[in-house]
Amino acid sequence: MAFSSFAEFLAMGGHAPYVWSAWGVTALLILATVWHARVEQRQLLNGLKRRARREHARSTGGAQAPLNAARFTSVEGETRNDA
Amino acid sequence: MRASLMPLHDHKGGLMIAVKATLMRDLTLMLRRRGEMLNPLVFFALVITLFPIAISPDPELLAVIAPGLLWVAALLAALLSLDSLFRSDYDDGSLEQLLLAPQPLAALGLAKVAVHWLLTGLPLALMAPLLGIMLALPAGSYAVLALSLALGTASLSLIGAIGAALTVGLARGGVLLSLLVLPLYIPVLIFGAGAVQAAIMGDGVSAHLAILGALLAASLMLAPWAIAASLRISING
Amino acid sequence: MRASLMPLHDHKGGLMIAVKATLMRDLTLMLRRRGEMLNPLVFFALVITLFPIAISPDPELLAVIAPGLLWVAALLAALLSLDSLFRSDYDDGSLEQLLLAPQPLAALGLAKVAVHWLLTGLPLALMAPLLGIMLALPAGSYAVLALSLALGTASLSLIGAIGAALTVGLARGGVLLSLLVLPLYIPVLIFGAGAVQAAIMGDGVSAHLAILGALLAASLMLAPWAIAASLRISING
Amino acid sequence: MWAFINKLRSPKWFYAISAKLQPFFWVAAAALILAGTVWGLAFAPADYQQGNSFRIIYVHVPAAFLAQSIFVSMAISGLVYMVWKIKVADMAATVMAPLGAAMTFVALFSGAVWGVPTWGTWWMWDARLTAMLILLFLYLGVIALRGAFTSRDSASRAASVLAMVGVINIPIIKYSVDWWYTLHQPATFTVTGRAAMPMEMWVPLLIMVLGFYSFFIALTLMRTRSEILRREGTKRWVQDLVTGQPEEKR
Amino acid sequence: MSLCLQARQLACERDDRWLFEGLDLDIRSGEIVRIEGPNGSGKTTLLKILSGQHSDYQGELFWNGVAMSDTREHFLANLLYLGHAPGIKSGLSPLENLAWYQALSGESGNEAQRLEALESVGLAGFEDVPSGQLSAGQQRRVALARLRLTPRALWVLDEPFTAIDRDGVAALERQLVAHAQAGGCVLVTTHHELTASSLLRRIALG
């Protein structure tokens, strides 16, 4: 232990503002990235779940075709038989 | 003779609606391209980085030339972002439509300039003190630096918009724009950099700032008309 | 079955013809817009005049900072003219055609860069000594200034063209281009401005110039491929 | 070798394997950083010249190392993506860039703060510092370029090219600024392995560095998984995964 | 109140070549006037002159009997011009683009109107996509939605059918006829053949 008391630890030998601001900013950024990553993951999963429910409702309802159905329709006038 | 005739509109105002919509539109466009809003700031920072590298890392020398360097770099950053002020509207035909709107063109042009200042001039002014630290700018002049830049860049945006309007129809207008506009920027530069130097010397800065304010007032009165006229000329080409 | 079948071509060379034609085409286009060719030069001169105004007219101070200022201003002038290197070709669809030509894209891109250097870098290098006089640059460093700029701007054109190719498809590419390219310019700036300072000090300049040459050789080998790849990406977008 | 590359080509495989690896790196990161923090802040002895301000080293150096390593990783991912068309590599590069920029910022900030008690100034134009500032700009450039494209395919390839061009330039930049002007501390970890500071100071630093690297790997795995969900959300296997349906048997 | 756009002795020279000379025009409510002519005969130039964008011409223009320069505001308040470029910002969605155009004419309008206008040009479902990601024809359709959204008496349309598919062309033609029948007036250039109608009048250049 390099310090004899907690107050001394906080004072950092007179260098408190420097040491604590450097450590503080680092901690803040690291925690913020972790928090952001978690929120991001949760939002994406929720969004996908919501979409799956919507698609499910639509397909059981059977009213509209899903948006991403194949749209290509026909090739006409195919005269040759390419073997 | 046909029975139903379409009623003709009289020009019935709605200027505020049009101006507000134009402000919102330009803000949305700029903010939507998140990265691009930051570009003038990054350019400012980069140019400021170039000087110590090219000149000398000596803090004492840097402190002497810092006010000038900061002002020149901010001016160039503001200048370069001007080129796109009307160009994309010109390219996609919406400038044509702006001119054909039954609204005073000067007011609509002013709205576009206001957005430009809000998203370049103001952030530049706010960021300058930070770069001042890096150039070892003497303490006590930071507030004046920010204030002079905020006032000055507003004039720069207004004056520069005239040049942007004149060159919008030209390919490679970018560099021609600098040529037209830089000479007009010199008075703003003199009093802006002068204000910061005065603050460092401990002289009064109010005279300098007052002149910057007067320049801004003058540009506010005259530039919108010049911008409108220039846009008309460019569309005509 | 049809009687006559059109013969298919094999790719049969003609690279020199294509490169020569591209060189001629770009030269013609640039020279035809006479005014615009001068723009980087005028920008260079204007920026150099801004500094004494913003900093101080004191010749002794100016002499100290002159090499750095000249190099930074030349670098910015070269940078700004880059934006239009591929943009007009992109806008009118001829870039698409360049990519679909049965010729190595890297060679055609290199031809365009060569024209760019010939009409901006080289004139900037030739003009710099004149502006050096205005900044009270000490005698004996003028030749080195011109030579270092001539060598350096060639690298700048090559590196910058990568950025120009990457941003050509983007609206408001201009300022983004600076962000991408300026960090990569710093080595050239250090050795370029360093050469002039060494000449002023009376130290040997050959080490600096040799490194500038090495940088140029490296960019000549790598940049064309990066330019070609970037153009392909931009067209895709 | 080819089998492995082909496996990597499948985001689905990566999604499964990263789920297994992830917890390990999170635990390692938390443990190492916690241990390093306690040791570095409270137990390591004060420097005989700099006093306690020296404790900034435990965030400054790991962040500086990470900042540089991440750029290199990003360039390698870009290369892998361009050559073998492995999409996961590009997703990883996408999520690395912001973390790299953040670490560069941490190194700059902690260095600037450290400069006040030791050098008496926030900033000076020293080689290492300048190179770090330029690295920050390179990061911003990659992020901005990726954001500027509307087509994802183009954005990925453009960012890859820029990362590769940038990484070639990093040693050149470093060399040129060293040539230009240098004042910063010399290297702590040298090739010979001999430490330039006492063991009690050096070991917590090593622990911190390892902790930061674990954190980088853990976060990259986690965010790459999110990126897979974002980009492959329309794929069958993702939808099955989300709705919790068992996989189709073959 | 009926509208009337007149030109007297209009002439325009380009590169020492007279595109047209001594052109007298009377365009009134209830008409569809098609300017015809081969490529380069001056159709676009004429439309730009008539809509007040080009001032490099000889002759006089009158709007409802008043010289154009004295009544420009009133003229503009009743004009809808669509040129070769569609005037659609690629960074904004179709909905936002239309909102701006509505505001430019001094009305704030409402979203329902705009949605309906977009639906009428077949862009339902694309309201919120950035316009830059629409196809060539879809972008022009956004511009054409203005015909429904901002009611103006005089439409000046330069090649409005460019990039529009077959069904779209038919719908647009019907819209032009309906506008003329409602007492409006359409001035159009196109290389498409328009279905003959009693309202249609032709002016041939070149």
Place this chain on the structure above:
Amino acid sequence: MSLCLQARQLACERDDRWLFEGLDLDIRSGEIVRIEGPNGSGKTTLLKILSGQHSDYQGELFWNGVAMSDTREHFLANLLYLGHAPGIKSGLSPLENLAWYQALSGESGNEAQRLEALESVGLAGFEDVPSGQLSAGQQRRVALARLRLTPRALWVLDEPFTAIDRDGVAALERQLVAHAQAGGCVLVTTHHELTASSLLRRIALG
């Protein structure tokens, strides 16, 4: 030697929407293939994929039986692509524009050929005017002159009739048929109705 462009299981997704999926194409000498479909159905996208400008697709392309990536050079040497933008530099005269295009394909050509090509598209007398001063249709005609000037077997044309007047359209149609009859191959999108011909084949999207 006969040419053959094949696509197998081609699919392209834009914004979570499949423009086409499972598309198999066989395009051979002597055909005019017209890609049809309403606005936004993916015609331009398909042409860009087939001409190798777009790489964001799934499926395989073959040129004369060889995978496209292995024979790109040979493919490009036989391709003439004209897109939405005409690719004409406004600062250069039509003659200079054509000279560059000829050189790009590796031939130096001669002026008489170029003059003849320009005359064939009705631009006699405009050879030395800066192209920027030509009308929309005239600029496209300069681009179309390349069809005559650089003989390539495969033509890929995206809306070639845009801005072209009636006579021009007829002439261009004849040219397409002649090219197919001579053993070439044309891939075209257009909203114009093409005259029926035994060579014409349609592919419908959307």
